Amino acid sequence: MNKKYLLKICSLVLLFSAVTILGKSTNAAQNAPKYQDECIKCHIENDMMPEHYTENDIHWQKGLSCAGCHGGDPKEIDEEKAMSKRNGFVGVPDKKEVPRFCGKCHSNLTEMQLYQARIPTDQESQYYVSIHGQQLKLGNKDVATCIDCHTSHEILPPSDTRSTVYAINIPKTCNKCHGNSELMSKYNLKSNQLKEYSKSVHGIALLEKQDVGAPACNDCHGNHGAKPPGVESISHVCGSCHINNMKYFNGSKMAKEFADMDIKACEECHGYHLINKPNDEMLNVDKSPICSDCHSEGEEGYDEAKMIYEKVKMLSFLYDSTKVRSAEVNIKGMNNIDIEYSLKNIKQDLIETRTLIHTFDTSKVFAKANEGILASYEAIKLADNEINEYFNRRLGYGIATIILILLAFALYLKIRSLNN
Structure with missing residues (x-):
């Protein structure tokens, strides 16, 4: 019995060991690099893999x-031999060479179309037009290059929420330097952009x-051609989203006056990073x-601003009053179907009125x-009529109820007298 029992224990131990070894082998196979080459082998063996390296990298x-x-x-x-010049080894590029280093592929349409049919290949040329690119050409290595924004070995597509250039992550990425x-x-620039932007309507x-x-x-x-918008371009930048505001302002008498005074259109009234609602x-x-x-009391501009404010406030007040009446x-x-329909039109009129302010x-x-x-x-009048009708109906129901009660009481008295 003891021998059989011992044999069973040994068998279980051997089986458990085999499963464990097999499991480790399977995990190792799953975690192994997809593309076996001597570069990766050597770097892994010598614990020299680049920091933040990940197999999620888009190139990998x-x-x-x-x-x-x-x-x-x-x-x-x-x-x-592997890292010889004869085999085209370039190693780690100098920062000044990074845009051209990445541009070997990203500026080559034939190369890039292997991965995506419609893909831009002007990133490098745009970069050298930007403030960053211009400064890099002058030898300034403080500026951002491709790897400062996209990283080196964990580059993810902009659609990936983990990417440094995913929409929500961009302010944080820019803030690393700014x-x-x-x-x-050193360049007489502010460093509170993210703080201001976070409080803005956009942030x-x-x-x-x-x-x-x-x-x-x-x-x-x-993106790659990053530079501050100039006087002529600021309204076009904002106008890419706020189309009507741009159209009205550019067609207004103030557009030329702003340009003559070297005043930036939208920014002058709304600000830039800290744009409040x-x-x-x-x-x-x-x-x-x-x-x-800009306008002192008694001036035409001052008086017009005051009149516009009063008119807009009046419309806003009436819109709110109509909403309250409709709810009642x-x-x-x-x-309240007709009132709700009118309410939508009034809201649209209010939006358009506020937008038309940019016509000056x-x-x-x-x-x-x-x-x-x-x-x-008109909508308030409709609402008042409905509310009055409600109270008239209640009054009618009340009178009818009193009459019915009196008739019932009279009938009761009549029946009682007959019984007597």
Whole structure:
């Protein structure tokens, strides 16, 4: 019995060991590099793999290994021969050479079309037009190159949420340099852009609400050709999203005056990184400096701003009043279909009125505002009629109820008298 029992134990131990070894072998096979070459073998054996290296890298996923960028012969066992100039080994490029280093492939349309039919190949040429590229040409190595934004060995596509250039991650990526106060002070640049942007209407939408449609740094400054927008381009940058605002401003009398005074269109009133959500109080010359900074009391511009503010506030008040009346009608169970339809039109009139402010034309603003004001009065009248009808019905029901009670009581008295 003891021998049989011991034999069973030994068998179980051997079986467990075999399963463990097999499991480890399987895991090792699964975790092994997809593309076996001498570069990777050697670097793994000598614990020399690049920092932050990952197999999720887009180049690795597309079948490009070390030699694809650094050159050399990945099949050669001899280290010196593998990394010889004869085999095209370039090693780690100098920072000044990085754009051209990446451009070997990314500027080659034939090469890039192997991976994607419609793919841009102008990144390198755009980069050398940017402030970063111009400074790099002058020998300034403080500037960002491809690897500062995209990293070196963990490059992920912009659609990947882990990527340094995924929309939500872009402000953090740019801030690695632009948030460095010591570095920025050398070039007389601010370093609080991310702090301001995070509080802005765009930053809140992107970083807090995770709305990837909201603009990040690259949407205004560009990607590879990044540079600050100039006087002529600022309205076009903002206008790529705010189309009507740009159209109205460019067609206004103020467009030429702003240009003559070297004033940046949108930025002058709305700011740039710390752009707050617009509100009607921006037009209030008694509280907001936006209009009164340029226009003093008694001037035409000051008076027009005041009139526009009062007109917009009136329409806004009437819109809110109509919403309250419509809700009251709905609560009372009355018909508010026509009122709700009017409410949508009034809201559209309010939006268009606020947008027309960028024409700097009082007559156009007033014309659209008056449409909304008239519609508001009509909708409020409809609501009042429904509310009055509700109370009239209640009054009618009340009177009818009293009459019925009196008739019932009279009938009771009659029956009682007959019984007596």
